[in-house]
Amino acid sequence: MASAEIETAVQEAVVGALGVGEDEATPDATLMDDLGAESIDLLDILFRIERSTGVKIQASDLGDYIQGGISDEEFGDADGIVSRKGLEHLQKVMPQIDADEYEGKLEAEKVISYFTVQNLADMVGERAAAAAG
Amino acid sequence: MPPPRQASLTVQVGVDIVGVERVARLVSAHPSAMEELFTPAEQAYCLRKRRRMEHLAGRFAGKEAVLKAIGTGMRRRMHWTEVEIVDGVAGRPRVELHGEVAEQARRRGVHGLDVSISHSDGLALAHAVALCDHGVPTGGGRAVSSH
Secondary structure: HHHHHHHHHHHHHHHHHHHHOOOOOOOOOOOOOOOOOHHHHHHHHHHHHHHHHHOOHHHHHHHHHHHOOOOHHHOOOOOOOHHHHHHHHHHOOOOOOOOHOOOOEHHHHHHHHHHHHHHHHHHHHHHHHHOOO | OOOOOOOEEEEEEEEEEEEEHHHHHHHHHHHHHHHHHHHHHHHHHHHHOOOHHHHHHHHHHHHHHHHHHHHOEEOOOOHHHHHHEEHHHHOOOEEEOOOOHHHOOOOEEEEEEEEEEEEEEEEEEEEEEEEOOOOOOOOOOOOOOOO
């Protein structure tokens, strides 16, 4: 599946689930802060994506994708701030996060609020490529 | 020999409200949402009720409220069915935790949980309370969650 098709499918899922306009569901719009998605909306978006692309993603997979294989203890310190290792991983899956800019400032539990429509499309693309072998 | 641990009990609350129609639309459009969100016992309880969608929405709000009271939200490796709200004594809902949610609750020193659910005028509301002993080591570290 071409990345443009996936991006369209993700945008349509976001628009359909949240009732926002296509002009709002832009690639750099964050799902939770900008578009107001609640957890039930995330479920709806993920089910819509599954139906249109065949790629199954569960809500808990988002955290796994964002955090990679990094353990909780290595990703965030005891105060909940994302470590350098965590930031370097985040730059790969959420390129809008600059590791230098956010060092020592980014709370692990707030990372999801920076997750954009494009980040989700990239995740779906990665899963689709993996499934295709 | 380590000194006796000083228990530090606190109460943490979590509240959630959800539109009954929102839940109804989700499970109608995506039938597999039923299995992803609700355990067989929860489904059986709700589906035998006349106002089944109100009860399903109440269960969903209850799960969200419990995750908020525990302080995690929906974290990686967690599943919605790991917060199970079963029919307790005299119809009072009772919370049972499983899998990763139970493990996170243990790490956060959660000793007891209670939840109350109500629905009216198309909305379902749940209020959960967690009793926590912060003398229990948490193991440190924070992870990504999607509340």
